[in-house]
Amino acid sequence: MKSKLLPILAASAALTFIFPTSVFAGNQARKANLTEAQKTQLEQVKNNARSEIEAVLTAEQQAELRNALDNGQKMKTAVRNLNLSSEQQSQLDGIMQSAKQQKRAIYNGQN
Numbered sequence: 001m002k003s004k005l006l007p008i009l010a011a012s013a014a015l016t017f018i019f020p021t022s023v024f025a026g027n028q029a030r031k032a033n034l035t036e037a038q039k040t041q042l043e044q045v046k047n048n049a050r051s052e053i054e055a056v057l058t059a060e061q062q063a064e065l066r067n068a069l070d071n072g073q074k075m076k077t078a079v080r081n082l083n084l085s086s087e088q089q090s091q092l093d094g095i096m097q098s099a100k101q102q103k104r105a106i107y108n109g110q111n
Contacts, residue, residue: 034107041106049099053079056091 034042053075054062061082068078079092 045102
C-alpha cells in the first residue's frame with residue numbers, strides 16, 4: 001500500500017512546484033485586474049445568460065436550476081443535471097457559447 005502512495009505524493013508535490021496555485025486560480029486573478037466597468041459588464045453577461053437560459057426551461061426545470069444555484073452549484077453543472085430535451089440542450093449550448101465569447105471579449109479589454 002505504501003509503495004503505491006509514495007509516487008502519488010511525490011507527483012502531487014512536484015505539480016505544486018510546476019503549477020503554482022495562482023495558475024489554478026486564474027479566473028480570480030484575472031477578475032482582480034478588471035476595472036469596475038468590466039466587472040459590471042461581466043455581471044450583466046452572467047445575468048443576461050441566466051435569463052435567456054431560464055426562458056428555455058420549463059417551470060419545473062427553472063425551479064431545479066434556481067435550487068441548484070442557491071445551493072452553490074456552478075451554472076454549467078446545474079444545467080448539466082437538468083433533464084433537457086435535445087432542442088433545449090442545443091439552445092442552451094448557443095446561449096452559453098455566446099456568454100463565453102462575451103466574457104472573453106471583456107477579459108481581453110474589447111468592451
